[in-house]
Amino acid sequence: MHTKTYSTSKDEVYTTYFEEKVPIPQDTSETCFSFRKLWAFTGPGFLMSIAYLDPGNIESDLQSGAKAGFKLLWVLLGATIIGLLLQRLAARLGVVTGMHLAEVCNRQYPTVSSHFVPRIILWLMVELAIIGSDMQEVIGCAIAFNLLSVGRIPLWAGVLITIFDTFVFLFLDKYGLRRLEAFFGFLITIMALTFGYEYVTVKPDQGQLLKGMFLPYCEGCGPVQLEQAVGIVGAVIMPHNIYLHSALVKSRQVDRTKPREVKEANKYYFIESTIALFVSFLINVFVVAVFAEGFYGRTNLDVHNVCNHSGSPHTHLFPQDNNTLQVDIYKGGVVLGCFFGPVALYIWAVGILAAGQSSTMTGTYSGQFVMEGFLNLRWSRFARVLLTRSVAIVPTLLVAVFQDVQHLTGMNDFLNVLQSMQLPFALIPILTFTISWSFRGIVILVVCAINMYFVVVYVTGLNSVWLYVLAALLSVAYLCFVGYLAWQCLIALGVSCLDVCGRVRIGHSVFIEEQPEFDS
Numbered sequence: 001m002h003t004k005t006y007s008t009s010k011d012e013v014y015t016t017y018f019e020e021k022v023p024i025p026q027d028t029s030e031t032c033f034s035f036r037k038l039w040a041f042t043g044p045g046f047l048m049s050i051a052y053l054d055p056g057n058i059e060s061d062l063q064s065g066a067k068a069g070f071k072l073l074w075v076l077l078g079a080t081i082i083g084l085l086l087q088r089l090a091a092r093l094g095v096v097t098g099m100h101l102a103e104v105c106n107r108q109y110p111t112v113s114s115h116f117v118p119r120i121i122l123w124l125m126v127e128l129a130i131i132g133s134d135m136q137e138v139i140g141c142a143i144a145f146n147l148l149s150v151g152r153i154p155l156w157a158g159v160l161i162t163i164f165d166t167f168v169f170l171f172l173d174k175y176g177l178r179r180l181e182a183f184f185g186f187l188i189t190i191m192a193l194t195f196g197y198e199y200v201t202v203k204p205d206q207g208q209l210l211k212g213m214f215l216p217y218c219e220g221c222g223p224v225q226l227e228q229a230v231g232i233v234g235a236v237i238m239p240h241n242i243y244l245h246s247a248l249v250k251s252r253q254v255d256r257t258k259p260r261e262v263k264e265a266n267k268y269y270f271i272e273s274t275i276a277l278f279v280s281f282l283i284n285v286f287v288v289a290v291f292a293e294g295f296y297g298r299t300n301l302d303v304h305n306v307c308n309h310s311g312s313p314h315t316h317l318f319p320q321d322n323n324t325l326q327v328d329i330y331k332g333g334v335v336l337g338c339f340f341g342p343v344a345l346y347i348w349a350v351g352i353l354a355a356g357q358s359s360t361m362t363g364t365y366s367g368q369f370v371m372e373g374f375l376n377l378r379w380s381r382f383a384r385v386l387l388t389r390s391v392a393i394v395p396t397l398l399v400a401v402f403q404d405v406q407h408l409t410g411m412n413d414f415l416n417v418l419q420s421m422q423l424p425f426a427l428i429p430i431l432t433f434t435i436s437w438s439f440r441g442i443v444i445l446v447v448c449a450i451n452m453y454f455v456v457v458y459v460t461g462l463n464s465v466w467l468y469v470l471a472a473l474l475s476v477a478y479l480c481f482v483g484y485l486a487w488q489c490l491i492a493l494g495v496s497c498l499d500v501c502g503r504v505r506i507g508h509s510v511f512i513e514e515q516p517e518f519d520s
Contacts, residue, residue: 020177021253024261041268043181044248046188047362048087049276051241052080053191053283054133054359055140055329055352059412060160060228060235061284062332065291066298066325068225070205070212073288075229077213079236081279082447084273086237086427087433091269094362097433100247100258101426102126102373104433109488120295120497122425123483129239129389129422131368132415134363134392135399138162139411141356142400147349150313156400164395166360167385175253187358188279188402194351195286201340204293209285229385234416237447239241239426240366245273247369291332294339298325307338314338328412362365364388424448424482432489 022043025036051057064072094100099107102123109119126403142158153161168262172180215508218225295303304318314334327335329352337345367388371377377384399411427448459471 002086006179009195011268019051021251021255022177023398024265036259037083037264038268038271041252041265042272043178044245044251045087045269045273045276046244046279047181047184047248047365048241049280050184050188050358050362051133051244052083052236052240052277053188053355054363055143055356056133056135056416057235058138058140058287058352058355059233059286059329059332060416061287062291062327062329064228064232065288065293066295066327067228068187068218068221069292069296070208071218071221072212072225072229072232073209073285074216075232075282076236077281078216078234080277080284082233083237084277086175086430087240087245087273087277088270089430090242091249091273093267093430093434094249095254095269096256098250100250100369100373101243101429101433102247102370104373105429106374106376108433113461114252118481119374119466120486122485123428125422125425125481126243126370126374127240128320129419129425130363130419131392131395133238133240133421134360134367134413135396137356137360137363138392138396139356139399140352141328141360144349144353144356147330147333148346148353154400155403156397157395162356165357166389168366169357170362177352184225184358184361187354188283190354191283191351192279192286194354195283195290197347198290198336198340198344198351199286201344202287202290202294209289215340221373223289227454227457229452230457231416232402233447234420234423234454237423238419239422240370242361242426242430243370243373244362244366247365247373255420290336291327295325295327295335300325303335303338307334310338312338338387360391363392367391376473415460418457420452420480421455424485425467428482428485428489432485432492 022040024040025034027037028036061076064076090101093104096124097104105122106119109122121334134458138159139155141327142153142155143164145153145158145161146155169183172183198493218229249269251267255261299322300318301320301322304315304320307315307318312334314337317331317334325335333345333352336348338357368384459467459511462468
């Protein structure tokens with residue numbers, strides 16, 4: 001695989017959001033692997049992996065377990081592996097070019113082309129994905145506060161608390177980038193311990209777990225399980241996370257004029273990303289297994305009776321009927337409390353709080369990188385944080401004020417659909433700028449198709465003619481823009497017959513030769 005590079009003027013200076021860069025130790029020996037160097041490169045991959053553990057993913061995990069048992073674990077495994085592939089491409093782009101994906105898009109896509117503004121539209125689409133993800137993360141924190149306070153902290157108050165402490169935590173990098181990364185590592189550890197506690201408490205069937213993880217088959221599954229499988233892919237592969245990782249790798253001192261250092265950085269970033277995503281995969285498996293073992297096949301009446309017997313104040317959440325149990329991260333904590341005691345509920349809430357807080361912070365970084373890259377902003381730190389927080393906070397507060405904490409599943413489904421729709425606006429650019437047409441490109445297109453199926457399933461379930469008409473009109477504009485990006489992508493990948501100007505280019509910037517020595 002070759003990574004394309006771009007011509008740059010000598011006086012261009014590419015800056016990272018972080019004020020410091022971590023030095024890489026130089027080994028005199030010619031060893032092919034160094035733990036010291038791996039430790040120096042460790043950080044960006046774990047920050048990236050937090051997006052795989054946000055409250056939206058946790059809710060997808062518990063719904064997968066409750067609706068399909070262990071049968072969809074292989075989908076989670078496959079989605080994580082595809083995510084690793086995409087993150088490898090994102091890291092390579094940042095290392096080889098010295099620019100993150102938003103900056104590359106800003107330079108390579110035209111601002112105006114035949115009265116068309118692809119660069120601005122692309123930025124708006126990515127911004128929508130960030131807003132959707134941010135809403136899930138902030139609401140997740142607010143739900144955790146509500147559970148921990150036994151309902152005393154309402155949803156809107158939890159949102160305000162999350163906003164405030166996110167501002168505080170985001171300025172930890174003033175005390176050093178490595179301390180900030182250590183704080184994120186601490187939050188990941190909390191998630192591993194809390195969800196691991198639930199796993200040990202429930203004691204899932206290990207044989208069924210391994211069968212579901214490595215046997216790509218879903219016996220007796222129907223439309224509900226199929227939709228959940230597609231939802232897993234959409235929840236795991238998030239568009240803004242690709243932009244984030246391509247920026248985070250710029251925080252290490254790598255001399256891009258030396259092919260050996262570039263190759264070495266690509267290698268260690270891939271190893272670190274693999275470890276980080278393996279950890280996030282295990283945590284996701286904990287959640288799926290807990291709800292698969294404890295609640296798969298249960299009815300509302302089953303849960304109602306157990307909650308009533310345990311004296312839970314939340315018994316009213318579960319009607320006395322034989323419909324299959326429907327859970328979200330709020331009801332999931334309640335159900336755990338009914339079946340395994342109050343300790344299980346509070347530990348679950350702590351895990352959700354860690355997931356929401358960490359992903360809210362990385363989501364804010366994503367918003368800053370995307371806005372700076374696409375709009376070429378050079379604002380002060382406080383102004384950037386304030387703007388990117390404000391973009392997402394208004395709709396989140398509106399939801400918190402007008403929506404009941406006990407009925408948020410519908411909103412989460414809508415936000416997952418919103419992010420699924422934005423996925424092509426990360427995958428097509430990363431395909432355009434990093435790889436020649438290959439099996440990887442086919443995988444990316446398959447992922448886009450899976451997510452589009454998820455969108456179609458959601459829209460057809462709305463049962464409203466007016467919404468169908470609106471969706472049809474929006475789909476025309478949406479598909480036209482995706483088609484434009486795909487057209488530019490094919491030109492970049494060598495389909496020169498589509499280039500009306502007779503040369504391979506994206507916007508006004510012509511690609512220079514491949515750099516095979518940058519492969520790793």
